[in-house]
Amino acid sequence: MRKAVYPGSFDPVTMGHLDIIRRAASMCEILYVAVLDNPSKHPLFTTEERVDLIRKSTGDISNLQIETFRGLLIDYAESRDAKLIVRGLRAVSDYEYELQMALANKALCPGIETIFLVANTTYSFLSSSLVKELAMHACALNDLVPEPVANALREKMMRR
Numbered sequence: 001m002r003k004a005v006y007p008g009s010f011d012p013v014t015m016g017h018l019d020i021i022r023r024a025a026s027m028c029e030i031l032y033v034a035v036l037d038n039p040s041k042h043p044l045f046t047t048e049e050r051v052d053l054i055r056k057s058t059g060d061i062s063n064l065q066i067e068t069f070r071g072l073l074i075d076y077a078e079s080r081d082a083k084l085i086v087r088g089l090r091a092v093s094d095y096e097y098e099l100q101m102a103l104a105n106k107a108l109c110p111g112i113e114t115i116f117l118v119a120n121t122t123y124s125f126l127s128s129s130l131v132k133e134l135a136m137h138a139c140a141l142n143d144l145v146p147e148p149v150a151n152a153l154r155e156k157m158m159r160r
């Protein structure tokens with residue numbers, strides 16, 4: 001059974017992430033969307049909130065498992081018996097970091113391959129940081145994030 005892991009911070013999930021999730025899910029039997037639990041990155045949303053927002057935004061995709069992980073990605077992938085790691089590539093600026101991570105993971109665990117899906121041109125400018133910046137300035141987030149994320153961002157910003 002082909003299992004893949006799509007790891008990330010997803011703080012919060014955007015339409016760009018969802019595009020990768022849909023495309024990756026169509027290529028494997030189970031796609032683990034793995035939310036990194038890393039408090040040292042000071043995420044805006046808690047790990048549970050990030051999982052919940054992905055869940056609310058992907059109800060129509062049946063072969064997803066949305067989970068959290070800590071520590072090394074390859075340890076998590078091995079624990080799920082997944083041999084593929086999926087990452088998205090937006091621009092050349094993503095490439096250097098992604099290449100380093102893919103090579104490091106390959107060195108640590110030769111049996112696991114990283115595959116890259118090129119971002120949809122509609123979303124190639126889109127990042128969680130941009131979305132948070134726009135939300136902070138009360139800009140409309142239409143088409144950049146799913147409805148549950150837009151609502152959650154509005155609530156967060158009102159509480160600040």
Ligand code: ADP
Nearest residue numbers: 007008009010016017087088089119123126127
């Ligand atoms: P990380 O902190 O691991 O980079 P992110 O949530 O920022 O977590 O990104 C997770 C993955 O999704 C990365 O591979 C990133 O390149 C990809 N990604 C982020 N935004 C987009 C987008 N708009 N289109 C395609 N891929 C994206």
